[in-house]
Structures are given as structure tokens and as C-alpha cells.
Amino acid sequence: GAVVSQHPSRVICKSGTSVKIECRSLDFQATTMFWYRQFPKQSLMLMATSNEGSKATYEQGVEKDKFLINHASLTLSTLTVTSAHPEDSSFYICSARRAFTSGGDYEQYFGPGTRLTVT
């Protein structure tokens, strides 16, 4: 259990276009989903946190008008990179959080990532 999928796994787009990435929790309901970005040979940087039915909370320095996040259901969150530019080329990874049944601590389950290349 606790599988998270992302679609597409790889996308190439032209500068100026928009790209949508989907993140789905396949066998559990996710109270919260997170979006990360990873540049080559660097670690994951949290971009934003989204809760179902409410606006996403963006980390400092992340443009909310450029990276649109929608969390319409407990199993689906989408990240749309608007007016993409070559510097947006990166590996985007989502995670979904499910509450433990006891203890109150939470574990995040990660998707396989989406490689975005903007030409």
C-alpha cells in the first residue's frame, strides 16, 4: 500500500508554454500533498504544501502565480508550471501524507518524479 503516482514521468515543452503535472495517491487518501523541486546533483527543495480544498502554502521564493497548485480531491494534486522557461527545467517530485493509525506522527510517500525540460 501507500503508492503515489505522477504523470507524466517526462515532458519536454517549448519556452512560454504551460505544463501540468499530476500527483495521485492510489490506495489511500492524502490529507496533505507536497511539491518538491530537485536540480541536478542537488537535494530536494520544498516548493509548496497543499491541503485538499484549500489554497496551497508556498515556500519563500517560490512564485505562486508561476507554479499553480490545485488539490481538488483527497487523491489528486496538480502542479502547473505556467509560461515555462529553460530555468524551470528540473525534476519535480510530489509526496502525499497519510496519518499513522496510532501515535499521531505522519509519513510522506513520494511519487517517482517528473523530469521537465523546457527548450
Next chain:
Amino acid sequence: KQEVTQIPAALSVPEGENLVLNCSFTDSAIYNLQWFRQDPGKGLTSLLLIQSSQREQTSGRLNASLDKSSGRSTLYIAASQPGDSATYLCAVASGGYNKLIFGAGTRLAVHP
């Protein structure tokens, strides 16, 4: 602001060696700590999760310890194998929404 540091940044060892990877964090108010493995160009594989109330977790040849008061965790890999070659990431859950803050990772190469 929580910051996570991993040492060493890279490690190359012969097969069979026992390894220790280190992770430190600046704010001890964490909910849990996770160790992940990432292969080149791939997503993350969760290895071990240590709750804030726990001291260690074990899975096969892996053992992770947590000392919240000193802000440290170690990942011990016994009898390393070439298949263990990957980047190992440490992340702590803290702050609002228990968001994960990642270290920069340790790139491990185990050669035959």
C-alpha cells in the same frame, strides 16, 4: 529555521565494508526523521522512519539512530554491496504541516 546537514557528501568504499552516514539538524523539535535512497534520475525510496519518540530503527542491513537532544542521526549500513550505490538523503519533519526538510545527501559508491 530548520537546517539539515549530511556528512560526508560523497563516499567510495570497497564491497563488504560497514558504513556510517551522518545527519545533523539544527532544531530538535521534530516529528520524525526519515532516511531515503535515490538512484540517479529516479524518485525516492524510503528506507527507515524514526518517530520523534524512538531512538532507532532497523531494516535488514540498515540501522538508523536518532538523538533528538543533540540533533543527530546516523545511518549504519552493514556489509555494503555494489547495489547499495546511490544517494542517501536524510530528512526531518518539523514545523507546520510536518513538512520535510532535506539534507544535501551522501553519494555512496560501493565498488566490487
